Amino acid sequence: MAKLPVQLRLNGADRATFVDPAEPLLTTLRRGLGDFAPKYGCGQGTCGVCTVLVDGEPQLACLTLAVACDGRHVETASGLADGPDMHPLQTAFMAHFAAQCGFCTPGMLTAARALLAHNPHPTREEVVEAISGNICRCTGYEPIILAILAAAAAPGARRA
Amino acid sequence: MARHEGRGMASVNYPIGMNLGGDPSQALIHSNPDGKFTVALSAIDLGQGMKQVSRQIAAETLGVPVEDVYVDTADSDTGPHDMGSFASRGTHRMGNAVIAAAREARGVLLEAAAEELEVNAADLVTDGRGNIHVRGAPTRSITVKATAQAAQFKQGRTIAGRGIFLLPLSAVDAETGEMNPNTAFAHACLVADVAVDDETGEVTVLRMTSAYELGRVINPRMVEQQLVGGAWMGMSHALYETPEPYYPDPAHGPRDFNEYLMPGPGDIAPYHVTVLERPAPDGPFGGKGPGEMCANPVLPAIANAVYNAVGVRVDELPITPEKILRGIKANGGVRPQPRRGGAVTWRPRDVAVPA
Numbered sequence: 001m002a003k004l005p006v007q008l009r010l011n012g013a014d015r016a017t018f019v020d021p022a023e024p025l026l027t028t029l030r031r032g033l034g035d036f037a038p039k040y041g042c043g044q045g046t047c048g049v050c051t052v053l054v055d056g057e058p059q060l061a062c063l064t065l066a067v068a069c070d071g072r073h074v075e076t077a078s079g080l081a082d083g084p085d086m087h088p089l090q091t092a093f094m095a096h097f098a099a100q101c102g103f104c105t106p107g108m109l110t111a112a113r114a115l116l117a118h119n120p121h122p123t124r125e126e127v128v129e130a131i132s133g134n135i136c137r138c139t140g141y142e143p144i145i146l147a148i149l150a151a152a153a154a155p156g157a158r159r160a
Numbered sequence: 161m162a163r164h165e166g167r168g169m170a171s172v173n174y175p176i177g178m179n180l181g182g183d184p185s186q187a188l189i190h191s192n193p194d195g196k197f198t199v200a201l202s203a204i205d206l207g208q209g210m211k212q213v214s215r216q217i218a219a220e221t222l223g224v225p226v227e228d229v230y231v232d233t234a235d236s237d238t239g240p241h242d243m244g245s246f247a248s249r250g251t252h253r254m255g256n257a258v259i260a261a262a263r264e265a266r267g268v269l270l271e272a273a274a275e276e277l278e279v280n281a282a283d284l285v286t287d288g289r290g291n292i293h294v295r296g297a298p299t300r301s302i303t304v305k306a307t308a309q310a311a312q313f314k315q316g317r318t319i320a321g322r323g324i325f326l327l328p329l330s331a332v333d334a335e336t337g338e339m340n341p342n343t344a345f346a347h348a349c350l351v352a353d354v355a356v357d358d359e360t361g362e363v364t365v366l367r368m369t370s371a372y373e374l375g376r377v378i379n380p381r382m383v384e385q386q387l388v389g390g391a392w393m394g395m396s397h398a399l400y401e402t403p404e405p406y407y408p409d410p411a412h413g414p415r416d417f418n419e420y421l422m423p424g425p426g427d428i429a430p431y432h433v434t435v436l437e438r439p440a441p442d443g444p445f446g447g448k449g450p451g452e453m454c455a456n457p458v459l460p461a462i463a464n465a466v467y468n469a470v471g472v473r474v475d476e477l478p479i480t481p482e483k484i485l486r487g488i489k490a491n492g493g494v495r496p497q498p499r500r501g502g503a504v505t506w507r508p509r510d511v512a513v514p515a
Contacts, residue, residue, distance in 0.1 A: 042416070042417075042418040044418065046418040046419075047418060097381050097382070097384075097385040099207075100206075100207030100208065100385065100386075100389060101206060101207030102207065127425075128425045128426045129426075131425050132424055132425055132426060135418075135422075135424075136425075137393075137422070138207050138389050139385065139388070139389045139392075140388045140389040140390075140391060140392025140393070140428060140431075141392065141424070141425040141428050142388050142392075142428055142431070143385060143388065143389075144425070145425060
């Protein structure tokens with residue numbers, strides 16, 4: 001089957017590649033563009049580890065067609081840090097021990113980033129709702145919820 | 161319909177590790193020419209903090225900064241032998257092996273430094289910041305880095321150490337069956353408060369409160385992290401996780417781990433943990449470790465709390481709404497129990513499940 005060209009802006013950088021028509025965005029990001037922050041977990045949209053932002057909205061990269069992202073802005077957890085400066089969410093995740101094995105962490109960070117972009121001062125219930133599509137099997141969620149609430153209270157958290 | 165609140169308690173006396181074949185763990189430590197140390201272990205860090213705890217123990221014993229120690233658990237084929245990361249044995253077993261290896265490596269480090277300083281190794285001390293000096297004479301000093309380079313390029317000496325933790329195998333007394341399979345026990349007590357809906361059978365965990373005695377807490381934040389995550393897993397075992405039964409057909413059961421039900425972020429309960437430290441005589445710096453017992457007391461505490469709330473004694477996990485409703489029906493209604501005592505009135509296996 002013929003490959004299709006896709007151009008997108010990945011974490012602020014213009015990138016172009018060729019994809020299969022039915023290729024999920026996750027495959028394109030990991031295999032084509034070398035961004036390994038979004039993980040492959042279930043591959044069927046239930047675990048949330050592949051969560052990325054497409055034009056600022058959280059999407060499951062395993063269920064999103066790469067061709068549907070042509071001309072759009074895709075942001076992953078790789079784009080959170082600004083050079084050596086970590087994003088307040090990353091700092092808060094470290095301070096609150098919100099990662100153990102770390103596999104869910106990129107998806108959690110991305111879901112939290114989308115939440116804070118829309119709702120800079122969420123309640124605990126709103127944080128719970130925002131990460132309810134992301135499965136964690138280590139932390140019991142509490143440290144993650146506390147980290148997101150702390151990041152919302154930190155200066156600079158609203159940076160997209 | 162009504163919600164009934166109940167409280168349940170459970171205590172656990174938890175053995176650290178096991179004594180099959182002496183429960184051995186090995187550690188190897190060597191310095192690189194830059195004065196940094198590598199600890200080779202075959203115990204695996206699953207996120208529980210194995211590497212961090214081993215690193216702290218190695219640095220403390222070697223007398224070097226913690227940032228100068230790297231723990232390599234990459235390959236159990238090429239690494240030293242280890243029974244594995246299970247049975248809550250990591251901190252205690254690997255920690256003891258790391259201490260033994262680090263002591264030997266420290267001995268060689270001080271011998272190499274003594275040769276450079278032309279003093280007796282027994283007179284040398286480390287400052288924990290990367291320097292070795294003569295006791296009482298801080299100016300007679302050499303850095304760990306310079307010592308490692310001298311050992312590597314001048315003395316032809318490897319700064320290395322080997323360590324193993326091994327229990328004497330405990331024989332079983334033929335008369336009494338008595339044996340001593342273990343050396344260290346950790347302890348905990350946990351109270352669960354729940355609310356049970358007598359119409360839907362749903363259990364809401366309102367709060368959990370516990371006290372854990374784990375020996376010396378080597379990394380307090382990681383212990384807390386493990387206890388919080390483990391309690392969530394205990395709650396999951398108690399109330400959620402099962403491949404069976406699913407109605408009306410077993411085919412409706414989970415097909416993979418995505419459909420296997422576990423509590424989400426909205427299902428968790430406030431949890432307050434108190435950690436008590438009673439250093440274990442044979443533990444690394446007195447440590448025993450949390451591990452599996454993070455989850456263990458949660459299950460019986462929730463089962464007891466459900467019984468306390470509605471008088472239904474469920475002794476098969478998980479405690480599903482269906483089992484609770486069948487129990488309430490078999491009892492002829494809800495029977496809230498006092499906070500102490502109370503007889504077992506019903507067991508789920510006594511009730512036939514309609515086909």
